[in-house]
Amino acid sequence: MSTYTTSELNQVKRGAKRAVYDVEQINNILDAGFVGYVGYNYNGKAICLPMAYGRIDNKIYLHGSLKNRMLLALLEAKEASMTIMHLDALILARSGFHHSVNYRSATLFTSITKVENRAEKEAALKCVVDHMIPGRWDTLRPMNLKEFNGTLVLEMEIQTASAKIRDVGVLDEKSDLDLPIWAGVIPIRQVAKLPVKDPLLPKQIRTPKHVVLYYKKNKA
Amino acid sequence: MSTYTTSELNQVKRGAKRAVYDVEQINNILDAGFVGYVGYNYNGKAICLPMAYGRIDNKIYLHGSLKNRMLLALLEAKEASMTIMHLDALILARSGFHHSVNYRSATLFTSITKVENRAEKEAALKCVVDHMIPGRWDTLRPMNLKEFNGTLVLEMEIQTASAKIRDVGVLDEKSDLDLPIWAGVIPIRQVAKLPVKDPLLPKQIRTPKHVVLYYKKNKA
Numbered sequence: 001m002s003t004y005t006t007s008e009l010n011q012v013k014r015g016a017k018r019a020v021y022d023v024e025q026i027n028n029i030l031d032a033g034f035v036g037y038v039g040y041n042y043n044g045k046a047i048c049l050p051m052a053y054g055r056i057d058n059k060i061y062l063h064g065s066l067k068n069r070m071l072l073a074l075l076e077a078k079e080a081s082m083t084i085m086h087l088d089a090l091i092l093a094r095s096g097f098h099h100s101v102n103y104r105s106a107t108l109f110t111s112i113t114k115v116e117n118r119a120e121k122e123a124a125l126k127c128v129v130d131h132m133i134p135g136r137w138d139t140l141r142p143m144n145l146k147e148f149n150g151t152l153v154l155e156m157e158i159q160t161a162s163a164k165i166r167d168v169g170v171l172d173e174k175s176d177l178d179l180p181i182w183a184g185v186i187p188i189r190q191v192a193k194l195p196v197k198d199p200l201l202p203k204q205i206r207t208p209k210h211v212v213l214y215y216k217k218n219k220a
Numbered sequence: 221m222s223t224y225t226t227s228e229l230n231q232v233k234r235g236a237k238r239a240v241y242d243v244e245q246i247n248n249i250l251d252a253g254f255v256g257y258v259g260y261n262y263n264g265k266a267i268c269l270p271m272a273y274g275r276i277d278n279k280i281y282l283h284g285s286l287k288n289r290m291l292l293a294l295l296e297a298k299e300a301s302m303t304i305m306h307l308d309a310l311i312l313a314r315s316g317f318h319h320s321v322n323y324r325s326a327t328l329f330t331s332i333t334k335v336e337n338r339a340e341k342e343a344a345l346k347c348v349v350d351h352m353i354p355g356r357w358d359t360l361r362p363m364n365l366k367e368f369n370g371t372l373v374l375e376m377e378i379q380t381a382s383a384k385i386r387d388v389g390v391l392d393e394k395s396d397l398d399l400p401i402w403a404g405v406i407p408i409r410q411v412a413k414l415p416v417k418d419p420l421l422p423k424q425i426r427t428p429k430h431v432v433l434y435y436k437k438n439k440a
Binding site: 009013014035037038039040041042043044045046047048049050052064065067068069079080081083085087090092093094095096097099101103105107109125126129132133136137139140141143147151169170172176177178179180181182183184185186187188189190191192193194195196197198199200201202205206207208211214215220 | 229233234255257258259260261262263264265266267268269270272284285287288289299300301303305307310312313314315316317319321323325327329345346349352353356357359360361363367371389390392396397398399400401402403404405406407408409410411412413414415416417418419420421422425426427428431434435440
């Protein structure tokens with residue numbers, strides 16, 4: 001079991017008992033989603049934007065247009081941070097103060113480099129698509145040179161990271177427990193609805209296994 | 221219908237045809253969630269963290285501990301930006317290049333001030349709780365002075381904003397339409413599961429109307 005080294009940068013201060021530095025647990029959080037929030041500096045302002053990502057080992061891949069303002073700013077800064085959060089439940093306590101949510105959240109601090117090597121760039125783009133829906137890439141029309149050359153791919157190598165996980169019920173003051181106030185947990189899930197085929201799809205093409213599997217795994 | 225003024229800061233460059241500056245549409249995006257990603261600078265690094273928020277008119281409220289590193293950094297910077305995104309669908313195209321998602325995303329650029337006035341602070345905290353689940357605050361044990369004084373509340377007044385909305389189907393190259401590749405849309409929803417009452421709840425307390433309503437509105 002390996003863990004990320006803690007420093008001023010990634011050490012969780014608020015709610016430290018919920019802090020996680022374990023690499024495998026953090027990878028599980030990363031692999032449970034495919035949209036992360038990436039922070040960048042624009043004229044001294046910290047802006048964050050949602051980005052699709054994929055992961056291979058300790059590397060995260062982003063992609064976008066060659067002119068993407070955020071990607072170019074990250075490349076210039078040579079470093080980035082990204083946060084991913086999954087909301088798991090609303091925690092409805094007897095006081096406003098103890099209202100909370102259950103969640104799994106990870107924040108990564110990474111270096112940034114541009115992926116130029118053709119094989120690595122293709123592997124990164126495959127990884128981003130397959131991260132969204134496993135097994136998709138190999139069923140697709142291969143990239144052409146125009147698409148390939150028109151796409152900027154960045155590699156974020158994780159330098160350090162931290163996560164926070166809350167997965168317990170209502171934690172109220174003892175003195176509040178007898179109050180006539182309902183308290184409890186409302187679980188929250190992100191689910192997939194039935195896939196809808198493109199109206200232009202030739203009639204004989206059936207829903208492929210990877211789409212059926214994705215739906216079965218993610219339906220309500 | 222009012223719209224936010226565009227400048228270098230908030231003008232959407234990539235995918236400009238999906239850009240939205242309309243105040244009402246942006247408010248709808250804000251009101252469809254209660255967790256936003258707030259960017260801040262820490263030693264020159266742009267970090268973003270998920271925060272619960274509430275909205276009253278053009279003001280967003282955040283809260284946290286008096287020692288919260290991010291909130292204190294925002295207060296010092298006197299400005300902030302926040303991004304909220306709702307994922308609505310996976311767009312599975314015939315090429316990797318045209319894979320996409322449907323989403324509603326808003327990025328706000330705001331001033332930051334500390335809320336000190338007692339009535340305003342209480343209104344802000346009520347707004348945050350009711351933003352998570354409408355009608356909750358008035359059923360709760362009122363805040364005590366210790367909780368009240370131990371909570372830092374920041375007001376983010378929206379100076380400008382932009383949003384992006386994608387809500388269409390697969391957009392493939394014409395030359396790819398006859399390929400034997402499945403293409404389509406997988407709708408994604410965030411849903412609530414059945415509320416689970418706190419095991420310590422006195423038996424006679426029934427699930428209140430606001431919890432039932434939330435569940436009915438958000439169930440799969």
